[in-house]
Amino acid sequence: MRKVLLICFLFVYNASPAQLLFGDRCIGTWKGMMHIFQLGKLRDSVEVKLTVVKDATHVWTWRMEYLSAKMPMTKDYKLKLKDGDKNLYVTDEGEGFELTDYLVGNKLYSIFETQGVMLTASYELRGEQMIFEVTSGKKETVTHPQVTTFGTTSVQRVNLTRMK
Numbered sequence: 001m002r003k004v005l006l007i008c009f010l011f012v013y014n015a016s017p018a019q020l021l022f023g024d025r026c027i028g029t030w031k032g033m034m035h036i037f038q039l040g041k042l043r044d045s046v047e048v049k050l051t052v053v054k055d056a057t058h059v060w061t062w063r064m065e066y067l068s069a070k071m072p073m074t075k076d077y078k079l080k081l082k083d084g085d086k087n088l089y090v091t092d093e094g095e096g097f098e099l100t101d102y103l104v105g106n107k108l109y110s111i112f113e114t115q116g117v118m119l120t121a122s123y124e125l126r127g128e129q130m131i132f133e134v135t136s137g138k139k140e141t142v143t144h145p146q147v148t149t150f151g152t153t154s155v156q157r158v159n160l161t162r163m164k
Contacts, residue, residue: 023060
């Protein structure tokens with residue numbers, strides 16, 4: 001009987017964290033150095049701080065602070081779960097701009113185009129680390145009528161560490 005209870009406890013204990021919503025697993029304060037690459041070469045770096053909090057309506061606020069001496073900036077976004085069965089989220093950037101996000105495992109993906117530039121953004125959880133990455137590029141010359149390729153001209157990547 002003790003063995004059965006222990007096995008049940010371990011199953012419930014191990015299953016619970018996996019059932020937490022992605023936003024809940026991100027709650028806290030994170031810091032790291034963002035590296036900005038242009039055409040494959042490091043062009044700049046800036047320290048960033050990400051604070052994730054959940055409000056009473058089950059919406060997570062993602063506040064990204066760029067701690068630059070030259071150009072400090074703060075961006076607030078809202079992450080909303082749209083359809084848990086489909087692992088579908090929405091990032092609300094404000095002013096009516098909403099991006100569709102898909103959760104696959106521990107990684108949240110978003111792909112969108114604005115003003116002729118294709119962007120991909122992702123947040124990946126790895127224990128007490130979160131990797132945030134944005135790539136961007138424009139449509140390249142058509143080499144085949146059935147395939148459209150996009151250059152990767154810019155990459156922004158930061159390995160964030162959860163602060164205690």
